[in-house]
Amino acid sequence: MEIVDFIINSIMTCLFCKGKSVKYGLYKNNIQRYKCLGCNKTFSETTITNVHLETNIRLVLHLILAGCSTLDIADELGLEEKIVIKWKKLYIKM
Numbered sequence: 001m002e003i004v005d006f007i008i009n010s011i012m013t014c015l016f017c018k019g020k021s022v023k024y025g026l027y028k029n030n031i032q033r034y035k036c037l038g039c040n041k042t043f044s045e046t047t048i049t050n051v052h053l054e055t056n057i058r059l060v061l062h063l064i065l066a067g068c069s070t071l072d073i074a075d076e077l078g079l080e081e082k083i084v085i086k087w088k089k090l091y092i093k094m
C-alpha cells in the first residue's frame with residue numbers, strides 16, 4: 001500500500017472505537033468530517049482540510065526523509081507538531 005493511502009486510512013480510523021469510518025461531508029469551516037460505521041460518531045482530523053491532506057503528507061514524508069526535525073517540519077508547513085510526529089510514527093511502522 002502506498003504510504004499516503006496508508007496514513008489517510010489510519011486517520012480515518014474511529015477515534016472512539018477504532019472502527020472503520022467514511023467521509024461524511026464537511027464542517028462549516030471546510031474541515032473534512034468522518035463518520036464511524038461502528039459507533040456512528042462523527043469526527044474530523046484537527047485543522048487539516050482534506051484538500052490539503054495528501055499534499056501535506058507527501059511534504060512531511062519528504063522532509064522526514066531529508067532529515068528535518070518534526071518541529072522544523074511543523075513550523076515550515078504550519079501544522080501541529082503532534083500531527084507530524086503521528087505521521088512519522090506511521091511511516092516508521094510501515
Ligand SMILES: [Zn+2]
Pocket residue numbers: 014015016017018019036037038039040041
Ligand atoms: Zn466508532
